[in-house]
Amino acid sequence: MDSAELQTKTLLLHALNAGKTVYVPRCHNKQTMDMIRLSGHDDLAGLAKNKWGIPEPGMEREAADPSVLDFVVVPGVAFDRNGNRCGHGRGYYDRFVASIPNAYSCAVCLSEQIVEDVPVDTFDRSPDTIVAPEGAIFAKGA
Numbered sequence: 454m455d456s457a458e459l460q461t462k463t464l465l466l467h468a469l470n471a472g473k474t475v476y477v478p479r480c481h482n483k484q485t486m487d488m489i490r491l492s493g494h495d496d497l498a499g500l501a502k503n504k505w506g507i508p509e510p511g512m513e514r515e516a517a518d519p520s521v522l523d524f525v526v527v528p529g530v531a532f533d534r535n536g537n538r539c540g541h542g543r544g545y546y547d548r549f550v551a552s553i554p555n556a557y558s559c560a561v562c563l564s565e566q567i568v569e570d571v572p573v574d575t576f577d578r579s580p581d582t583i584v585a586p587e588g589a590i591f592a593k594g595a
Contacts (some may be wrong), residue, residue: 458528459561474518478545479510486545487516519553527560527580536591537571543553547578548562557581 468475469491469510476488477500489510491497527546529538538560540546550558560580567585583591 458530459563460565461526461528461561462497464526465491466494469494469497476522477508477552478549479512479514479516480543480545481512484544484548488522489514490585496587502538502545519549520555522553522556525550525553525556525558527558529560529562529566529570531566531571532560532583532585533568534560534569534590535570536583536587536593537573537577538580538583539571544576547576550578550580559584561585 465475465477475491475497476490477497478486479489480486480503497508500510500530503509527550529540529546531539550556558578558580560583562583562585564585564587567590579591579593581593582589589595
């Protein structure tokens with residue numbers, strides 16, 4: 454495992470194998486994140502790593518219209534059972550998820566990432582569900 458975050462490559466491969474349309478994030482301008490459609494397994498395997506070591510599509514790729522997204526997997530560093538998440542502090546996912554209110558957001562995490570209390574700010578967005586190896590630890594409205 455490359456980091457303390459859950460790696461999602463297997464999830465992406467499973468979705469591609471199931472015939473799902475899969476998008477991956479691309480961050481730029483220090484505040485903007487958009488999604489780029491993957492054309493298949495080779496496309497995923499060929500993504501270059503960005504400065505954080507995360508495979509990411511190049512800037513020459515066309516960004517997807519966010520309104521086509523209906524499900525977003527949200528990473529993070531820490532999560533609590535109240536639905537709070539802590540990312541890496543740049544707010545990419547908070548801003549992006551806020552811009553697509555009709556999409557369902559699901560955070561995935563390792564058990565070690567679940568803490569008692571995650572401090573939040575006014576701009577932080579809770580995912581609709583948080584899933585850990587032991588199951589859902591949070592679901593809005595549950």
